[in-house]
Amino acid sequence: MNIKTVGVVGAGSMGGGIANLAAINGYNVILRDISDEYLQRALNNMDKFMTKSVERGKMTPEQKTEALARIHTTTNLEDMKDADIVIEAVIEDLDLKREVFSQLDEIVREGVILATNTSSMSITLIAESTKRPERVAGMHFFNPAQIMKLVEVVRGYKTSDETVAELKEFSLSLKKEPIEVKKDVPGFIVNRIMTPQFIEAIKLLEEGVASAEDIDKAVTLGLNYPMGPFTLQDYAGVDIGYYVMEYFAKEFNDNKWAPPLLLKQLVRAGRLGKKTGAGFYDYKL
Secondary structure, eight states, X not given: OOOXXXXXXXXXXXXXXXXXXXXXXXXXXXXXXXXXXXXXXXXXXXXXXXXXXXXXXXXXXXXXXXXXXXXXXXXXXGGGGGOSEEEEOOOSOHHHHHHHHHHHHHHSOTTOEEEEOOSSSOHHHHHTTSSOGGGEEEEEEOSSTTTOOEEEEEEOTTOOHHHHHHHHHHHHHTTOEEXXXXXXXXXXXXXXXXXXXXXXXXXXXXXXXXXXXXXHHHHHHHSOOSSOHHHHHHHHOHHHHHHHHHHHHHHHTOGGGSOOHHXXXXXXXXXXXXXXXXXXXBOOO
């Protein structure tokens, strides 16, 4: 596999982070979103991230300038025609993802891998919206993509061995540690394990067993996790956890996965975490 140009569809926190990661590691990047405003916000976030990296001695000012120069932004999906691999990172909406993949299938060259950064949704269903399901797979990065070491490479029902091998090789070139998820199941590995912990933490809070602060402290000090469940949900996006739980409940046909009422209330109130200035905790924007 000869990858020189990486396409990323979606310039949110994950898509922007993936684009930044690829550029830092020497790849040319085409970053697409639906508005210039979203694209400029992503570039600003990349600039802030790399400025901190320069201050910490992890990269030089010249390397930062070169990385930003490798990123081409666009609102036109047709520009993905020049990509050697495309990673989709739009919101967790299965219909939207299938629509994006159907369009990409007509735009990119034959044989180019189309990967999705979905954290939980069916790779098989997404792949079936294309004429190349053997070249479609999950490539699930973790937030922030520039720092977190793990990538879940997820097989759809028809994903080829060659595609999996190439995505593992590509992950290594990004200085990540890939693991193979051999079956297309909701949530893959990490979210399958983590989501029940989120649900139980929220229930403990709802029942008045302890405060959010003390539950977070119990998990960080008692389980040696780097973040407690409420801090982590606020960081990743309260709405993301909510949608994952709804998807799990539907896919597994089991209400044990259903989002607790408190989580629903936060989403309805627009308290989606750090990105909106409030979630389980309050933040200054």
